[in-house]
Amino acid sequence: MAFAGINWFKYSSPATFYPLAGKMMPWFAGLAAVLTVIGLYMSFFVAPTDYKQGEAYRIMFIHVPAAWMSMFIYVVMAVYAAMGLIFNTRLSAMMASSLAPTGALFTFLALWTGALWGKPMWGTWWVWDARLTTELILLFLYIGFMSLEAAIDDPRRATRASGLLAIVGVVNVPIIYFSVEWWNTLHQGASISLDKAPSMATIMLASMLVMTLAFWMYTIAMVLYRVRCEILERERHSEWVVALMEERK
Amino acid sequence: MLFIVAGVTGIGIAATLILNAFNSNMVFFFSPSQVVAKEAPQERSFRLGGLVTEGSVEREDDGLTVHFTVTDNQHTIPVVFTGILPDLFREGEGVVAQGRLGDDGVFHAEEVLAKHDETYMPPEVAEALEKAEKAKQSSNSDIQNAPAGAGGSI
Amino acid sequence: MSEFFAMGGYGLYVWGSYGVTALVIVAEIVWVVQRRKVLLKRLARMSRLTKG
Numbered sequence: 001m002a003f004a005g006i007n008w009f010k011y012s013s014p015a016t017f018y019p020l021a022g023k024m025m026p027w028f029a030g031l032a033a034v035l036t037v038i039g040l041y042m043s044f045f046v047a048p049t050d051y052k053q054g055e056a057y058r059i060m061f062i063h064v065p066a067a068w069m070s071m072f073i074y075v076v077m078a079v080y081a082a083m084g085l086i087f088n089t090r091l092s093a094m095m096a097s098s099l100a101p102t103g104a105l106f107t108f109l110a111l112w113t114g115a116l117w118g119k120p121m122w123g124t125w126w127v128w129d130a131r132l133t134t135e136l137i138l139l140f141l142y143i144g145f146m147s148l149e150a151a152i153d154d155p156r157r158a159t160r161a162s163g164l165l166a167i168v169g170v171v172n173v174p175i176i177y178f179s180v181e182w183w184n185t186l187h188q189g190a191s192i193s194l195d196k197a198p199s200m201a202t203i204m205l206a207s208m209l210v211m212t213l214a215f216w217m218y219t220i221a222m223v224l225y226r227v228r229c230e231i232l233e234r235e236r237h238s239e240w241v242v243a244l245m246e247e248r249k
Numbered sequence: 250m251l252f253i254v255a256g257v258t259g260i261g262i263a264a265t266l267i268l269n270a271f272n273s274n275m276v277f278f279f280s281p282s283q284v285v286a287k288e289a290p291q292e293r294s295f296r297l298g299g300l301v302t303e304g305s306v307e308r309e310d311d312g313l314t315v316h317f318t319v320t321d322n323q324h325t326i327p328v329v330f331t332g333i334l335p336d337l338f339r340e341g342e343g344v345v346a347q348g349r350l351g352d353d354g355v356f357h358a359e360e361v362l363a364k365h366d367e368t369y370m371p372p373e374v375a376e377a378l379e380k381a382e383k384a385k386q387s388s389n390s391d392i393q394n395a396p397a398g399a400g401g402s403i
Numbered sequence: 404m405s406e407f408f409a410m411g412g413y414g415l416y417v418w419g420s421y422g423v424t425a426l427v428i429v430a431e432i433v434w435v436v437q438r439r440k441v442l443l444k445r446l447a448r449m450s451r452l453t454k455g
Contacts, residue, residue, distance in 0.1 A: 044407075051375035052337065052365065055411035059420045060369070066424070105431055113420040120416050123335030123362045129277040137267065144260075168260055184277045184298060186345055191367040199368040222431065229439050236446055245450035248443075 012091050014231045015240045021224040021231075028221035035214035042207035050204075059117040060204075064191075065212040067110035069219060070138060071173050073103035077145075078170040081163035091227075093159040094234065096166060097149060098226035102219050104142035111135060122186060130179035131187035134172060141169040155234065278345045281324040289350070297326060297356050298345040298364065306340055319344060319356070326350075330358040337363035 043061040050057040077099040084092035114132065115125040126132065145162050152158035175182075180189045191200045198205050235241050278298030279289040289295050299319040306317040314331045317340075328346055338344060343364035348357045370378075410417040 048371035048373075049411070050369050051372040052342075053369075054413065056336075056413035056416055057369055058410070058417050062420060062424050102431065105427055109424055109427060112423055116416045116420045120413055121335065121337050121363060121365060123333075123338075124360075127277070127362070165260060168264070171264065184280075186277060186362060186364055188365055188367040191369065199366075201370040201374060204369050218428070222435065225435050225439070229435070229442055232442055232446060236449065241446070242450060242453070245446050248447065 012089050014091050014094070014235050015238070017091055018228055018231050021228050025221055025224040025228075028217050028224065032214055032217035032221055035210055035217055039207060039211035039214045042203075042210055047204050047207045048201070053121055056117065056120050059113050061208055061211050063110060063113040063117055064208055065215045066106045066113060067135065068212060069215045070103060070107035070110050070135070071176060073099050073106065073219060074138060074141070074166075074173055075170060077103060078166045081166040084159060085163050085167070090234070091231075093163065094227050094230040095223065096163065097159075098223045098230050099219075100142055100145050100149075101226070102222050104139060104146070106215065106219075107135065107139040107142060111139065127186050129185040129187055130183040131176065131185045134176040134179050137172055138169075138176060141165070141172060145169075280321045281319055281326045282321055284326055284350065284356075285324045291350070294347060294349045294359070296345050296347050297328070297358075298343070299326075301338070301340050301342055301344050303340045319346065326356050327354070328356045328358050330361050332361070334361055335363040337365050339363075 039061070043058055047058070047061070049055060077096045080092045080096040080099065083089060084096060111132075114135075118127075119125050145165050148165055149158045149162040152161055177190075179185060180187055192198045192205070200208075232241060278296035281297070281299050283289055284297060289297070297319055299321045302318040302320045302325060306315060308315050311331075313333075314329065315334065316327065316329050318325045318327050320326075328348075330346065330348075338361065343366065345362045345364050346356065346358035347360040347362075350356050408414055408418070
């Protein structure tokens with residue numbers, strides 16, 4: 001997550017991060033809710049009909065943000081997993097575990113909305129072209145990460161194995177992104193890229209970016225909430241958690 | 250530890266195999282030029298991709314059989330298809346047809362998919378662009394077959 | 404109004420996308436809240452057991 005500017009090492013202890021995450025969570029959740037309302041309003045009432053695809057193109061306002069998040073979350077997850085393996089910081093592994101379910105959710109949504117968009121526009125729910133296939137592999141990577149972690153009883157080994165999978169799997173992300181350039185695909189190229197002007201009307205682009213921001217804030221809120229559970233679970237024998245539980249009584 | 254190493258190695262091998270498969274098989278479609286150059290499979294079914302040539306679409310009386318040609322502005326392949334076309338199937342737009350090439354040189358399609366580009370805009374803007382394109386074309390009439398302002402790319 | 408829901412004939416696809424997205428997100432929220440509840444209960448029981 002974009003916590004740039006925060007001194008990571010100070011907060012990399014689960015005991016200090018737990019209350020901090022608890023304080024930040026509601027703000028991100030609130031932002032996510034507000035942005036979702038604005039984004040949905042723009043997507044349906046402000047953004048005009050598309051000249052070619054009519055109203056069906058409105059699926060784009062969740063399809064593209066979900067697909068972006070699915071790739072972005074995976075990269076962040078792999079970075080945390082790598083940090084966990086290299087520096088042996090407990091919190092990084094917990095962050096990676098907390099990111100995976102939401103990443104899998106956005107991957108599923110990208111595939112689902114893609115199928116519902118492909119059927120009326122392309123004429124098919126699914127094709128085995130490079131873009132669709134690599135996105136499906138991304139879903140399997142998320143599922144593999146989560147099941148590997150759940151399947152191994154020893155938590156340290158579980159973290160190491162799933163972390164390695166996350167790191168190896170990261171090669172898939174650039175392949176997804178560039179698949180539409182490297183191979184002939186049914187999927188169209190990117191409308192938004194760094195080296196050219198967006199091939200999309202400004203208001204459509206704005207709606208899509210607001211929805212992306214909403215998903216982003218949702219992800220942060222969700223991950224903060226989940227990492228708190230993760231911390232309590234893995235640190236349940238530590239003094240501060242025991243003391244916290246005493247307090248709660 | 251051995252278990253982990255084995256697992257990761259397995260994943261690595263799987264990934265390599267998948268990537269390899271992509272490089273040899275993930276040519277989702279062949280362009281008319283590739284078909285003319287005999288790069289496309291002769292005996293089995295393959296996908297033909299390109300643009301539907303302007304003015305080439307003809308429907309038979311049964312209302313289901315359609316004749317059109319697919320072009321990449323270099324070569325053109327005639328296609329015949331019986332069935333329901335996707336909503337975005339239009340002249341001048343991208344198309345990917347699955348089928349096989351007959352001895353008559355006609356591509357007999359079993360499935361036709363529309364391929365659209367990444368351009369999105371309101372109809373008024375598209376209209377204005379088209380008008381501007383037309384004005385430009387009539388002023389330099391020596392430039393023939395200039396691509397339409399929006400769309401048309403594959 | 405009904406015209407809005409028809410989405411120019413693509414209603415099934417558009418609402419199918421937005422509907423499932425909403426459903427999945429709500430499900431995830433319910434899931435994590437449930438997880439925390441169950442976890443806190445378990446930890447509270449643990450703490451009662453150890454401290455008598």
